[in-house]
Amino acid sequence: MSAGVDGERRTRGFRAALSRVYAAFVKELLQLRRDRITFATMIFIPLTQLLLFGYAINTDPKHLPTALLIQDDSAFSRSFVSALRVSSYFDVGTAAASEAELDHLILSGRVQFGIQIPAHFGRDLIRGERPAILVVADASDPVAAGGAVSALQGLLSTVFSRDLTGPVAARAPQELPFEVRIHRRYNPAGETRLNIVPGLMGTILTLTMLIFTALSVTREVERGTMESLLAMPIRPVEIMLGKIAPYLVVGGLQAGLILVAAKLLFGVPVVGSLGLLVGLTLLFILANLSVGYTFSTIAKSQLQAMQMSFFFFLPNILLSGFMFPFRGMPDWAQVIGEILPLTHYLRIVRGIMLKGATFVDLQVDVLALGLFTLAAMTLAVARFRQTLD
Amino acid sequence: MTTSVPAHGAPEPAIVIDVEGLTKSFGGRTVVRNLSMQVHRGLIYGFLGPNGSGKTTTLRMLCGLLTPDSGHGTCLGYDILTQSAEIKRHVGYMTQRFSLYADLSIRENLEFVARVYNLDDPRAAADGAIRRLGLENRAGQLAGELSGGWKQRLALGACILPGPQLLLLDEPTAGVDPKARRDFWDEIHALAHQGMTVLVSTHYMDEAERCHEIAYIAYGELLAHGSVEEVIADAHLATYIVTGPDLADLAEHLKTLEGVDMVAPFGTALHVSGRDKTRLDAATKDLREHGPQVWSAGEATLEDVFIDLMSRTKDNFA
Numbered sequence: 106m107s108a109g110v111d112g113e114r115r116t117r118g119f120r121a122a123l124s125r126v127y128a129a130f131v132k133e134l135l136q137l138r139r140d141r142i143t144f145a146t147m148i149f150i151p152l153t154q155l156l157l158f159g160y161a162i163n164t165d166p167k168h169l170p171t172a173l174l175i176q177d178d179s180a181f182s183r184s185f186v187s188a189l190r191v192s193s194y195f196d197v198g199t200a201a202a203s204e205a206e207l208d209h210l211i212l213s214g215r216v217q218f219g220i221q222i223p224a225h226f227g228r229d230l231i232r233g234e235r236p237a238i239l240v241v242a243d244a245s246d247p248v249a250a251g252g253a254v255s256a257l258q259g260l261l262s263t264v265f266s267r268d269l270t271g272p273v274a275a276r277a278p279q280e281l282p283f284e285v286r287i288h289r290r291y292n293p294a295g296e297t298r299l300n301i302v303p304g305l306m307g308t309i310l311t312l313t314m315l316i317f318t319a320l321s322v323t324r325e326v327e328r329g330t331m332e333s334l335l336a337m338p339i340r341p342v343e344i345m346l347g348k349i350a351p352y353l354v355v356g357g358l359q360a361g362l363i364l365v366a367a368k369l370l371f372g373v374p375v376v377g378s379l380g381l382l383v384g385l386t387l388l389f390i391l392a393n394l395s396v397g398y399t400f401s402t403i404a405k406s407q408l409q410a411m412q413m414s415f416f417f418f419l420p421n422i423l424l425s426g427f428m429f430p431f432r433g434m435p436d437w438a439q440v441i442g443e444i445l446p447l448t449h450y451l452r453i454v455r456g457i458m459l460k461g462a463t464f465v466d467l468q469v470d471v472l473a474l475g476l477f478t479l480a481a482m483t484l485a486v487a488r489f490r491q492t493l494d
Numbered sequence: 495m496t497t498s499v500p501a502h503g504a505p506e507p508a509i510v511i512d513v514e515g516l517t518k519s520f521g522g523r524t525v526v527r528n529l530s531m532q533v534h535r536g537l538i539y540g541f542l543g544p545n546g547s548g549k550t551t552t553l554r555m556l557c558g559l560l561t562p563d564s565g566h567g568t569c570l571g572y573d574i575l576t577q578s579a580e581i582k583r584h585v586g587y588m589t590q591r592f593s594l595y596a597d598l599s600i601r602e603n604l605e606f607v608a609r610v611y612n613l614d615d616p617r618a619a620a621d622g623a624i625r626r627l628g629l630e631n632r633a634g635q636l637a638g639e640l641s642g643g644w645k646q647r648l649a650l651g652a653c654i655l656p657g658p659q660l661l662l663l664d665e666p667t668a669g670v671d672p673k674a675r676r677d678f679w680d681e682i683h684a685l686a687h688q689g690m691t692v693l694v695s696t697h698y699m700d701e702a703e704r705c706h707e708i709a710y711i712a713y714g715e716l717l718a719h720g721s722v723e724e725v726i727a728d729a730h731l732a733t734y735i736v737t738g739p740d741l742a743d744l745a746e747h748l749k750t751l752e753g754v755d756m757v758a759p760f761g762t763a764l765h766v767s768g769r770d771k772t773r774l775d776a777a778t779k780d781l782r783e784h785g786p787q788v789w790s791a792g793e794a795t796l797e798d799v800f801i802d803l804m805s806r807t808k809d810n811f812a
Binding site: 328329330331332333334335336337338339492493494 | 554557558559560561579582583585587588589591592593594595596607610611
């Protein structure tokens with residue numbers, strides 16, 4: 106059937122409907138082609154995120170940073186340390202000089218494990234007094250600690266069989282000649298919710314704060330109010346601060362709600378200082394608000410701003426240590442992770458809520474969050490189009 | 495209404511806008527070409543031209559929203575290239591599109607403006623503006639819910655709230671009914687009477703005739719300026735007004751004649767104009783003498799002049 110043979114257009118029926126669908130399809134495709142950022146996110150979100158996360162995520166992390174406190178100087182201690190060094194689970198880099206220093210290293214999150222070999226370990230072993238090796242594991246992330254703890258037990262049962270020969274062969278294992286005391290600190294029962302709930306606080310805040318400000322500038326542009334705002338004597342930095350401030354309050358309220366729910370519904374305590382937690386949470390909220398605002402100055406429409414927010418949100422979830430152990434990721438992924446505010450906030454919130462960390466323990470992460478916020482705000486002010494050029 | 499005293503305390507210049515050679519292009523297309531103009535204090539200066547002629551772009555360059563590619567000048571004595579912050583403090587710019595916050599009430603919008611301009615008592619300033627606008631009963635209503643005419647009045651009210659010395663109005667009465675338009679112009683004349691300078695763009699001819707001076711811009715070039723009478727006289731258009739039967743056919747025929755530069759229907763009459771009176775007379779001699787239509791000598795209107803100016807420039811650009 107050729108169209109318009111008898112000059113009569115058919116507007117009913119399946120073919121006509123199909124051709125209208127086709128008209129809408131072509132129009133949509135043309136609009137999509139003009140919207141470069143949407144087009145780019147369609148290609149890049151799946152591709153980069155797949156590659157990034159496919160290679161980065163590892164739920165059985167190895168090379169976990171470990172601090173040693175060795176108070177015994179015997180052949181046994183030395184072979185224990187070298188066995189640890191060759192195992193792929195432990196990365197023995199730090200030597201602690203005292204128990205206090207060992208505690209600080211774990212509390213600040215710089216090491217995942219602290220291993221203490223007490224004085225006279227070798228002598229007591231030979232005497233058959235079953236001396237104890239103390240292994241302190243930071244179990245605030247139970248997944249990260251799990252694999253290494255079981256590897257450690259296997260390692261210990263074989264490491265001394267070489268040394269226990271000759272006159273001391275009698276001490277060779279039927280039963281281990283020494284005791285391994287494993288302290289799972291901060292989350293002794295390995296309950297996942299203790300790790301997840303503080304993490305969720307960071308994730309929820311990231312998403313909501315990003316979207317609040319990501320829409321703020323583009324909304325003004327789309328509604329046409331930006332033109333008269335720009336014609337008024339108000340500076341870009343004043344607009345930014347004025348737009349961010351109300352959401353700082355909103356974010357603070359959100360964080361308060363989550364904390365109350367964490368305590369009442371999930372029984373997650375706040376071991377450390379509540380004041381410190383509130384202060385640093387506000388800093389984290391500010392960091393995310395400034396990222397959102399930066400997106401808002403770059404995006405040309407509210408849709409683009411949303412897409413940018415999600416593009417930023419995904420690595421925050423997957424590379425920050427929220428879903429998967431941070432130390433399980435390859436180095437390059439950890440470097441990306443170190444840039445993200447959520448990574449630092451997770452250390453802060455888990456540190457304060459579960460471990461009772463103090464400001465001194467967390468100062469590196471606080472500094473990182475502060476620098477990030479400053480950089481995002483500077484970029485936003487620089488990017489802000491002060492004219493309509 | 496209070497007018498703010500300029501911060502520097504110097505006497506206000508008699509020439510409020512003085513720019514020379516302004517040029518602006520977007521993506522290789524020149525929107526404003528080598529534009530120079532002077533606007534005197536206390537005048538209502540009409541800025542006329544067809545859509546896309548560069549009126550909005552010029553206004554935006556004057557208030558610092560756009561940076562000219564070349565050219566220089568001053569606005570209120572401040573350099574338009576380097577002192578846009580000072581210009582913004584003393585200029586009220588009313589955009590073509592309604593640009594107050596639709597989701598804020600009338601009072602909230604006005605208070606926001608008052609605060610941005612650091613007025614001493616934003617609440618009192620907003621109250622004053624609401625009274626002046628006669629909106630006492632609707633101060634709590636959302637700005638987005640107002641009718642077109644009220645939106646324009648509110649936008650003007652917000653513009654003059656900080657007491658600017660210069661008002662830039664970009665097609666303020668587009669899409670507004672005749673009554674609201676008249677009220678709007680009365681308000682503008684009252685403001686000018688108080689010493690405010692007003693630069694208003696429009697494409698309504700009746701509004702042009704309400705201005706003290708006009709400038710006509712087309713295709714980015716300033717083609718004519720002066721008072722309405724001066725602009726008409728400068729065009730040297732000879733015009734006949736034709737009435738009678740079959741005007742549409744006559745118009746088609748006239749357009750083919752040498753010496754007839756413009757044919758335009760006005761209601762039941764036809765305006766026939768030529769730039770050269772002798773040639774126009776020669777071309778239409780037969781028709782004038784033998785009818786059947788009635789020809790009478792007329793005065794060119796402002797619209798005749800502008801349409802003629804426009805067709806001339808189009809020729810230059812074609």
